[in-house]
Amino acid sequence: MKSMWLHLFAVLILLCCTDANAASYPSEGQLRTAIGDVVGLLKAEGLPLEMFDAQKEGVTRPLMAAGLNLDTGVCIIFYNTKPEEGLTEFFGRMTDQEMPVWLNAIAAHEATHCVEQREAYVRERFTKVLPPGCKCHGMTLQGYISVVESGTTETWTEALADIASILYLKKAEPVRWRYFANGIANMRHDLAAQWPEHDTSPWLRKLIALDAVTAKDENIFDAAFRLRLELDPN
Numbered sequence: 606m607k608s609m610w611l612h613l614f615a616v617l618i619l620l621c622c623t624d625a626n627a628a629s630y631p632s633e634g635q636l637r638t639a640i641g642d643v644v645g646l647l648k649a650e651g652l653p654l655e656m657f658d659a660q661k662e663g664v665t666r667p668l669m670a671a672g673l674n675l676d677t678g679v680c681i682i683f684y685n686t687k688p689e690e691g692l693t694e695f696f697g698r699m700t701d702q703e704m705p706v707w708l709n710a711i712a713a714h715e716a717t718h719c720v721e722q723r724e725a726y727v728r729e730r731f732t733k734v735l736p737p738g739c740k741c742h743g744m745t746l747q748g749y750i751s752v753v754e755s756g757t758t759e760t761w762t763e764a765l766a767d768i769a770s771i772l773y774l775k776k777a778e779p780v781r782w783r784y785f786a787n788g789i790a791n792m793r794h795d796l797a798a799q800w801p802e803h804d805t806s807p808w809l810r811k812l813i814a815l816d817a818v819t820a821k822d823e824n825i826f827d828a829a830f831r832l833r834l835e836l837d838p839n
Contacts, residue, residue: 630696631708633658636669636684639708643716646773649824650720652680659685671715673722680719682712706778706785713773713825717766720826725749733830736761737837756802761833764805767793768836769829771812776825786813807838 640656647654652673657664664670667689671682699707725734731744736758752758767789774782790809797804812832823831 630688630693631668631686631704633684633686635704635708636686639705639712640669640682640684640715642709643712646713646825647680647716647719650723650826652678652719652723654680654682654716656682656684659683660687669711669715671718673719673726675722675726678723678727680716682715703785706774709777710770710774710785710789714766714770717769717826717829718762721762721765734758737834737839759802760805763803764808765829765833767805767809768812768832769825771809772825772828772832783813808833808836811836811838 637656640654644654659666659670662683664683664685666683667685667687669682669684671680673679674681696704721734724730726746726749729746729749731749732741735741735744735749735752739752739757771782771786771789774785778785786809790806790813793804793809794806797806815836
């Protein structure tokens with residue numbers, strides 16, 4: 606079976622930035638550093654990580670894209686330094702100090718896609734990865750692939766990755782996590798007309814309002830699976 610690639614985390618938009626020290630478009634070093642910062646998260650899951658230059662590998666998705674290589678069990682994250690029209694302005698609104706935080710959150714989002722793909726395609730835990738209402742009894746791998754290809758799980762999958770990215774922010778930025786988390790939620794809501802399948806704001810608003818916490822022995826991926834279900838707005 607072909608490896609599953611390329612879950613793009615839509616760019617995080619900082620709506621209100623007053624610092625004149627605006628950041629430029631992310632460089633290769635910044636992207637590689639951000640991806641490297643999530644190695645520990647994946648290592649705890651027993652997942653190795655490799656990063657590749659998207660342009661050299663023929664991957665056209667901007668910024669970052671990720672997927673689990675089903676042949677090797679490696680989480681692959683591509684980084685793309687080619688400026689995307691429109692994204693340059695968004696990154697220009699961020700400060701140099703905020704840029705690493707945003708990029709780390711994006712990398713955590715991408716790593717989460719690898720974790721979920723392993724649960725689905727390797728462990729075949731379909732009740733864990735499918736949304737409520739989906740008939741999981743007797744589900745096969747081919748059946749799951751058909752559901753994914755239909756597009757009905759896209760928002761559900763993006764919600765998991767966004768929740769994980771906010772849980773990551775809570776640990777990395779305990780003082781300012783709401784500032785960044787609200788930026789993610791606002792972006793998802795504001796771009797809903799353009800990318801309705803990526804509008805995870807109903808989950809994120811509830812997550813921020815509840816200030817949900819992870820259990821002492823619960824990592825952000827396990828917590829994200831749990832909270833995605835508990836905060837399901839449907």
